[in-house]
Amino acid sequence: MSDPGGETAGRDRVRAHIVSVAAALLTSGGRDALSTRAVAAAAGTQAPTIYRLFGDKEGLLDAVAEFGFTSYLRDKKARPLAGDPVEELRAGWDLHVGFGLANPALFSLMYGDPQPGRQSPASAVAFRILGERIRDIAAAGRLKVGERLAADLVHSAGTGVVFTLLAMPEERRDMRLSEAARDAAIAAVTTDAPAVETPGPAAAAVALRATLPDATALTDGERHVLGEWLDRLAAGPPTN
Structure with a gap:
């Protein structure tokens, strides 16, 4: 049997x-x-x-990347929450950079061969976690650009910092580079005070867009349409 x-x-x-x-x-x-x-x-x-x-071999590489990311994500989730969503984003950046420097071959496998439309399951989970932190900032009214742009900017800046540091001899690595890039990236997408206190529809649209999934009084179709309107408002007036 x-x-x-x-x-x-x-x-x-x-x-x-x-x-x-x-x-x-x-x-x-x-x-x-x-x-x-x-x-x-x-x-x-x-x-x-x-x-x-x-x-195939790509499937094996994906599995290895997922294996490495599993420990990374476990550490990331185990970190105590800072309470302030911007501080949580800052802590996530530091963990991302620290992981890359401690695991250069694995980091290069995960990020060193980008292919349009192809993302390993593990890196997709990591990017979703970054997106959730960005959304928390938006929900707090402290995001001054769209969520996708903010996530892409932070992700690309953090990954670029890791590869820049990895290309240097260890004795020449200066972590002030990471700190400066981190603070610049966060300053580019967030505000010190809730953005909704600033006059104008764009900041209010960013904050409302972040909480739209919780608007259960609307149908899926209504949320979709409203989401498109809010995205347009958040982008600001068209430039000529």
Whole structure:
């Protein structure tokens, strides 16, 4: 009599073992060490097993990135909340940069080969967490640009800082670069006081847009239409 549950558990164990071995190879030898043949040999298995479990090499790389991100996200979620959404964003930046410097090969795997329309499940989760922090700032009335622009700006600035620091000899790395870039990025998207106290519809639209998902009195269609209007208001008047 077959045991589907046991087969699934066994498959999961093999998959986890291969990912762990691949992550160790990545740390010791960089991305070039992650050939299918090398991973299979180190894991004590055959290449067809890797293809069966991961589909192709890109699937294996995604799994390794997700494995690395899991520890990153665990640390990120375990941090005590600062209470102030802007301070929480600042803490998230510091953790992001610290993770990249401590795990250069893994960070390069996750961010060093961007492809339009393709994002690993783990990095998508991380970006969603960043989006949630941006939304908290917007809901507090302290975001002065649209949520997507704010998230993209903070993400690109933070990732760029990591790669810039990684390109330097360790003895030349000056963390004041990260601090200055962090403060500049946050200043570019936030205000010290709630933006809704400033006259004009744009700031009010940003704050209302952040809480729109909670407007359960509206239908999905109504929220969608209102969201488009608020996005237009938040963008400000068109420039000639």
